[in-house]
Amino acid sequence: MATTPERQINRKTFFKEAPRAFLRAFAEGAAPERQAADGEPVPRLRPPGAAPEAEFLELCCGVAACAEACPADAIQIRPIEGEPDRAAPLIVPAEAACILCDELDCMSACPSGALTPVPRGEVRIGLARVDAGRCLSWAGIDPGCNYCADRCPAGREAIRIDKNDAGHGPVVESACTGCGVCEYYCPASPAAIRVFEIAQ
Secondary structure (H helix, E strand, O other), X not given: OXXXXXXXXXXXXXXXXXXHHHHHHHHHHHOOOOOOOOOOOXXXXXXXXXXXXXXXXXXXXXXXXXXXXXXXXXXXXXXXXXXXXXXXXXXXXXXXXXXXXXXOHHHHHOOOOOEOOOOHHHOOOOEEEEOOOOOOOOOOOOOOOOHHHXXXXXXXXXXXXXXXXXXXXXXXXXXOOOXXXXXXXXXXXXXXXXXXXXXX
């Protein structure tokens, strides 16, 4: 089971979050394939510090050192499209998100140079996008829902709750690292906030 950021649970938190937890469980039961919205393919989200895709695939030797080093078990080794005999690391936030751990061990564990160390604030796995039509907060279904912003390891510089004439809900900012914690915790199904590849 994937390791996720710990949450402090007390009596006040329980009664605040229990209804949302129920809603999430109901939604997951109705649509178990949370990682793909409307049949969309799973984005190719590589681990932190990944080289541009073409170069990454040339360099990656598929030994899974990065996956073994990941404390959140967020890195999967999956076959490369069109190359069934090769596999490469991939992050699927709906299943397990990168938690931007302090050491970012995956980068230093890579023996081939496919991943190279970068400062935590410069990690760009992908970019989160909010679907306001699915968002429980923007849609007014659960105005108090702020799972994505509350749990984002990059903080308000990456995602914040905005208010305007249309209501209020999450807005993704330029410091988004694409870690996927927001997508993992989103109680909507399919998730109202998802991480997509950055155009190269």
